[in-house]
Amino acid sequence: MIDNLLNVLQEGKDKILYKIDNDVITYNECYQKVLELSNNLKKQGTSPIIIYGDKDIDTVISILSSIVAHRCYIPIYKCTPLYRIKEIIKETKSNLIITNTEINIDEVECLSVNDINKKYQEVFNYYENDNKYAYIIYTSGSTGKPKGVQISYNNLNNFIKWVTTLNEFKECSKIKVLSQASFSFDLSVMDLYFSIYKNNTIIGISSDDRSNLSKVYEVIKENNINFLIMTPTFIKLLLVGNEFNEEKYPSIKYMFFCGELLEVSTVKKIKERFKNVKVINAYGPTEATCCVSLLEIKDSMLDKEYLPVGNLYTSAVKIDIEDNQIILKGDSVFDGYLGIVSDNYYKENGVNCYKTGDIGLIKEDYLYCTGRLDNQIKYMGYRIELGDIENNLLKIDGIKEAVVICKYKDNSNIVKLIKAYVTISKNINTTYIKKELSKLIPSYMIPKIIEIVDSIPINNNGKYDRKKLSEL
C-alpha cells in the first residue's frame, strides 16, 4: 500500500489533494513534486529527516517525499522549543531539517524544499537505504525527555489497509476532509493517509487560524467540508457558536473523534444540532499508529456513563484487557521507542504488543476506555506526562522540588487545569519560572498556576501526596 504512494498520487490526476488558504495542489502536481524531492532526498543522505513546519503545502510534500525516499520523517510542531529540537537531533542523528522558517542549527542542514532541489539536482550519487521506519512522532516522556515513537512501514500499511476498508467509511471517497491537527500529532496520520488513499481533498488550517474560531467556521463553510477529524476538545470549541448547526453547515456528514475521552454530553449536543451527521469515536495511541478501533455512536448508546471506543470485531489489532489495562497486539503496534527500553512493549509469538496504560473494559464486544493507570493526561487534546513537566521544572536553577498535578472538571476525567507546586532554594518568582520553562517544553505543557510553597506534603509511603495536592 504505502509502497505504491507515487501511483496513488499519479492516479488522482487533476483532483485537488491539498488546499490551505489560497494555495492548492492537485494529486498530479503533488506526484511531480514528490518524485523530484524524493529523488533528491535519496542523494542527500539516509538519516531521518526533521520536518519543521506548520500546515503548508511544502510540509505535505516533504512528508510524502520522505516516505517515498525511505527516509524516516520526524514532524516537529513549529512551537517546539529549540532545546527540545536539539535533543531530538542528537537522538535521531538526523542530518537534515526541511523547513521554510528561519532556523539555524549548526549540526544539520536546514533547507527548504526548493533549496534541496536546487542543491541536489546536479548530484548523481544515490545512497542505499534499508530504513524500516516511516516516521517517528515524539510524545511527552515522564523522565523529562520526549519519547520517539517509531512507526514502521509495516505499521503504517496495516493502518491504511484497515482504515480504508472499514464499512463505516464506505461512502467516504472523493470528499473534503478538514485537517486541523499539527502534523506532529498522530491524529494527522488519519487526515493524510486516509484522505489520500480514499482519493479525498484535504483542507488544511494553519495552527494560528485554528485558534481563531471565526476563521475555522469560514474554512468549513467556504470549502463545503464533509468530514471533520478532531479531538473532542476541538468540537467543544466549535459548539460554542450557536450558529454551528446542520442548517448553516449542511455539507458536514462525518465527525471523527480520537485522542481523548468523548463525553456523552458532547455527543448529545452534536446530535441536537446535526441530526444527520455520523459521529465516529476512535481509540488508539501513537504507539499503535493513530487508531486501532472505532465505531459510529448511535443514539441508543447515549444513556450510559461512557461511550464505547470500538467494536472488537472490526479493530485493526487484537485487543485484550489484562488487569484492567488495554493491551494491543498486532501489525499496527510499534516495536519500541527510539533509544528507550521499556517493559510496556514486547513480543508475543513474534507479534508486537503494547501495554497502553489505559484502563479498559470489554462489554458485549464493545471496548471502553475509562481513564489512565499512570500520570499521563490529555489536556486540550494534548498528551502530557506530568513527570515531563516536573523534571523540566527541576532543570531550572533555584527550584528544589516540583510536583505537578491536575484539576479535573466536576469529578470527570476531563482535565481543567495543570498546576505545579515548587519549593525554591533562591529568590525566584513564578514569572521567571514560566519564562525559563518555556525554553524547555512546549507552551501547552506550561502549568497555568505555579505555586511556590515552603514544603510539599508527603503521604504514608514517603511519596509526594499528589492526592492531597489535587484536592487543595
Ligand code: AMP
Ligand atoms: P495519543 O498518543 O496522543 O494519540 O494519545 C493516546 C491516548 O489518548 C490513549 O492511550 C488514551 O489514553 C487516549 N485516547 C485516545 N482515544 C481515546 C478515546 N476515544 N477515548 C478515551 N481516551 C482516548
